[in-house]
Amino acid sequence: MDRIIVDHSIRTILNAARRRFEAAAAISHAAVACAAAGQTAKAATIANGMDDDLDEADQLLNAMAAISRLTKEGRDR
Numbered sequence: 001m002d003r004i005i006v007d008h009s010i011r012t013i014l015n016a017a018r019r020r021f022e023a024a025a026a027i028s029h030a031a032v033a034c035a036a037a038g039q040t041a042k043a044a045t046i047a048n049g050m051d052d053d054l055d056e057a058d059q060l061l062n063a064m065a066a067i068s069r070l071t072k073e074g075r076d077r
Contacts, residue, residue, distance in 0.1 A: 006067060006071050009064075010064055010067060013060050013061075013063055013064040013067075014060075014064065016060050017056075017057045017060040017061055017064070020053040020054070020056045020057035020060065021053070021054075021057050023053045024050040024053040024054050024057070027046060027047065027049045027050045027053070028047065028050060030046050031043040031044070031046040031047040031050075034046055
């Protein structure tokens with residue numbers, strides 16, 4: 001795989017994962033604020049909203065690791 005394409009792909013994936021983590025962090029801050037205000041049930045409901053963002057970030061990081069592994073294996077041959 002062309003090194004330029006690999007580097008661009010990894011940067012793109014990392015930026016996408018960062019956006020998902022930032023979205024999850026914003027939700028987490030809202031949940032913490034609710035919990036601090038004594039609304040723990042609402043905080044738990046809000047915190048559940050992080051699932052999709054965290055799952056997507058995990059999938060993106062797995063894709064990046066696969067690209068990295070395949071690239072390394074290609075160089076080792």
